[in-house]
Structures are given as structure tokens and as C-alpha cells.
Amino acid sequence: MKNTYLQLVQMISGILAGLLLAVHIGVQRLDVILGFLGIYVSNTLSFNSMIERAKQISWVTLYIMLLFFAMLHASNGLYKISVEMNLSRTSLRLSIIFIILVGLIFFILGAYTPITLFMK
Amino acid sequence: MGDNDIKTVIFTVQRFNPEKDKNSYFQSFQVPVKRGTTVLEGLLYIRENIDSSLAFRTSCRMGICGSCAMYINGYPHLACHTQVEEFHSGKLVIKPLPNHKIIKDLVPSLSEFFEKHKEVHPYIIRHDSVEIEERQGEFLQKPEELSAFLQFSYCIKCGICVAACPTAASDIKFLGPQALSQVYRYCADNRDEGLEERLSIVEKDHGIWNCHFASACSEACPKGVDPAFAIQLLRRRLLMYSMHLGIQTQRTKFADKPDTVKGKIEVPQYTAK
Numbered sequence: 095m096k097n098t099y100l101q102l103v104q105m106i107s108g109i110l111a112g113l114l115l116a117v118h119i120g121v122q123r124l125d126v127i128l129g130f131l132g133i134y135v136s137n138t139l140s141f142n143s144m145i146e147r148a149k150q151i152s153w154v155t156l157y158i159m160l161l162f163f164a165m166l167h168a169s170n171g172l173y174k175i176s177v178e179m180n181l182s183r184t185s186l187r188l189s190i191i192f193i194i195l196v197g198l199i200f201f202i203l204g205a206y207t208p209i210t211l212f213m214k
Numbered sequence: 215m216g217d218n219d220i221k222t223v224i225f226t227v228q229r230f231n232p233e234k235d236k237n238s239y240f241q242s243f244q245v246p247v248k249r250g251t252t253v254l255e256g257l258l259y260i261r262e263n264i265d266s267s268l269a270f271r272t273s274c275r276m277g278i279c280g281s282c283a284m285y286i287n288g289y290p291h292l293a294c295h296t297q298v299e300e301f302h303s304g305k306l307v308i309k310p311l312p313n314h315k316i317i318k319d320l321v322p323s324l325s326e327f328f329e330k331h332k333e334v335h336p337y338i339i340r341h342d343s344v345e346i347e348e349r350q351g352e353f354l355q356k357p358e359e360l361s362a363f364l365q366f367s368y369c370i371k372c373g374i375c376v377a378a379c380p381t382a383a384s385d386i387k388f389l390g391p392q393a394l395s396q397v398y399r400y401c402a403d404n405r406d407e408g409l410e411e412r413l414s415i416v417e418k419d420h421g422i423w424n425c426h427f428a429s430a431c432s433e434a435c436p437k438g439v440d441p442a443f444a445i446q447l448l449r450r451r452l453l454m455y456s457m458h459l460g461i462q463t464q465r466t467k468f469a470d471k472p473d474t475v476k477g478k479i480e481v482p483q484y485t486a487k
Contacts, residue, residue: 095414095417095456096417097417097418097419097421097423098417098423098452098453098456099456100423101423101453102453102456102457174423174424177419177420177424178381178384178385178388178420178424180385180386180387
């Protein structure tokens with residue numbers, strides 16, 4: 095059932111990444127709409143506001159989770175594309191290793207900034 | 215066009231003879247057509263009156279056997295089921311079905327198509343041998359249990375759905391809408407006990423999760439089978455099965471032997487044997 099579980103991961107990670115992205119975009123760009131809903135945020139794009147958010151564990155967790163689900167979704171999608179390309183067994187293995195490595199590198203690089211900001 | 219009006223339509227047919235040609239080419243024929251003339255009748259006219267070397271498959275001429283599937287004016291059709299008038303054009307371009315190898319002219323090779331069909335075990339699987347050993351009996355099935363899979367059993371294996379499928383065009387190993395819809399046809403049949411066996415086959419790479427749900431198969435199917443719907447239903451079944459939430463299908467019971475039920479009219483001994 096490998097492919098079914100991967101499909102489940104793809105669906106769940108896609109939904110969660112979409113929800114977390116909606117929170118991120120909502121706070122960053124939709125302050126007028128949020129104000130209409132009774133949630134008042136201001137100057138969300140300013141440097142100080144970003145640093146302030148980076149000091150809060152809830153925002154750091156949200157950003158790392160968003161990054162994790164986005165990378166999981168993208169890596170899984172790339173794996174599915176490489177399977178569909180009918181690559182040879184060796185090429186497929188190499189592409190899987192490449193996808194995992196690239197996914198890990200992007201995740202580490204992406205997670206580095208919020209973690210170091212939070213630790214400061 | 216009146217019933218007896220005859221007009222001339224140009225049939226541009228893709229030709230390819232593997233013994234002579236390196237590449238395929240197009241050849242045009244002038245075909246007289248009247249109201250109700252089908253594309254197949256036009257092709258038969260060409261073969262009988264103009265060029266007897268033109269190769270194409272045909273059998274029943276009434277949309278049941280699925281032999282005459284071909285690519286007419288950029289879309290897969292059954293030639294016997296498609297009237298020339300439907301295209302409102304004086305020119306028809308006829309090619310063999312795409313996503314299949316070509317044997318000659320309009321004859322596609324369906325070997326791989328049937329290999330994939332066979333791969334999914336398209337027959338009732340039972341873990342008991344009661345049906346084989348006690349042939350007098352039969353399985354009980356309610357009308358609603360029949361309707362769960364009836365639509366999908368109308369498949370005539372013409373290959374049109376595979377020809378229309380964009381995934382089959384890019385991934386030659388893809389099982390294809392025909393095979394996948396037949397998996398659902400048997401999994402939804404309450405006489406069948408081969409669910410686990412078939413799900414493990416369709417779950418592999420190039421199986422059910424590679425379908426991109428373009429639904430071109432359902433749009434093209436000449437028998438209204440709706441393979442895309444069958445694939446979605448099968449996906450749900452597969453997900454439930456993988457999460458151990460299994461959709462419990464009430465398995466059918468074996469009917470009483472006919473000798474316990476007296477018919478109104480006695481069957482003479484010699485016919486019974």
C-alpha cells in the first residue's frame with residue numbers, strides 16, 4: 095500500500111500547507127479583511143513586526159510546520175512525476191535520493207532563519 | 215441533406231504498411247455519402263471500390279464489438295456508430311487510435327491493452343469452490359446490488375478510453391482507464407472475493423494513483439461506462455481499505471439448489487441431460 099499512503103500524505107500535507115499558508119497570507123496581506131472580522135493587525139510587513147513575530151513560539155512553529163508540509167508536498171509530487179517519466183531503475187533511485195536531499199537542504203535552510211531569530 | 219441526396223465527402227486516411235513504408239502518410243479518397251452513412255460504410259466503400267489494400271477492423275457494425283474504434287477528425291470514435299453527417303464537413307481525417315502501436319493503416323495493436331486488462335484479473339474470484347463443484351446452484355443478487363456495477367460491465371474493450379487518456383499518452387506503463395474501471399466493476403460485485411488481490415495490483419506504480427482525473431475517458435466512451443467515475447470510486451475503496459476502515463460489502467449467498475424448487479412445468483429428462 096506504499097502508493098496509497100504516499101497519496102494520503104500528499105493530500106493531508108497539501109491541505110495543511112494550504113491552511114497554514116492562508117494564515118500566513120491573511121496576516122501579512124489581508125489586514126483590512128481581518129479588521130472587518132474583528133482581528134486587528136497593523137504594520138505586519140514592517141521589520142519590527144516580523145522580528146516580534148519571530149520571537150513568539152506559535153509563529154515559529156507555524157512557519158516551520160508550513161515549510162515542512164510544503165517541502166513534503168513538493169518532494170512527494172516530484173517523486174510521482176519521476177515515476178511517471180518511466181526512468182530506469184538506477185535513474186529513479188538517483189532521482190529519489192536527489193529529491194530527498196534537495197527537500198532536506200531547503201527545509202534546513204528555511205528552518206534556520208526562524209530558529210536563529212527565536213534563539214536570539 | 216435529404217434522404218436520397220448524395221454528396222461527396224473526402225476521406226483523408228492515414229496509411230502505413232510496415233513492410234513497405236518507413237513513415238505513415240495520408241491518402242485522400244472521394245466517397246459518396248447520403249443521410250445516415252456511417253464512417254465505417256465510407257471506409258468499406260473505399261475498400262470495395264477504390265483501394266482494396268486499405269486495412270481496418272470491423273465486425274458487428276452496430277457498436278457492440280468495439281473493433282472499428284479509430285481517430286476521426288481529432289477525436290476517438292467507433293466508426294460504425296458515427297455518421298459522416300455529424301461532422302458537418304466535406305472532409306474527414308481518419309487516423310488509427312492513438313496511444314496504441316499501429317499494425318497497418320487503421321489497425322491498432324491491442325495486445326498491450328489486453329495484457330493490462332488481464333493483469334487486473336477481470337473475472338469473479340471466489341475463495342470457495344462451491345460454484346465450480348456444485349454447478350446446479352447460483353448466487354443470489356438483488357437488483358440494487360446489480361446496479362452497483364452494471365454500468366461498468368458495459369465495457370466493450372474498444373480501447374477508445376485509452377486513446378483519449380492524456381496519462382496513457384505520456385506514461386506507456388499506466389494501467390489505463392479500461393483496466394481500472396474493470397477492477398471497480400469486479401470489486402463492486404458482491405459475488406466477488408478478490409478485492410485485496412486486485413487492490414494490491416492497482417496500487418502499484420503506474421496504477422490508480424497515476425490517473426490525473428482528466429475525465430477524457432468518460433467523455434469519449436461510446437457505451438457510457440464512465441471509467442473516471444469508476445476510478446474515483448475505486449480510489450475511495452482503496453483509501454478506506456488502506457486505513458482499515460473497509461467498506462463492508464454484504465457478500466452474496468448461494469441460492470438453494472434448483473431441485474428443492476419445483477418448477478410449474480416438468481422439464482423432460484432428455485433435455486435436462
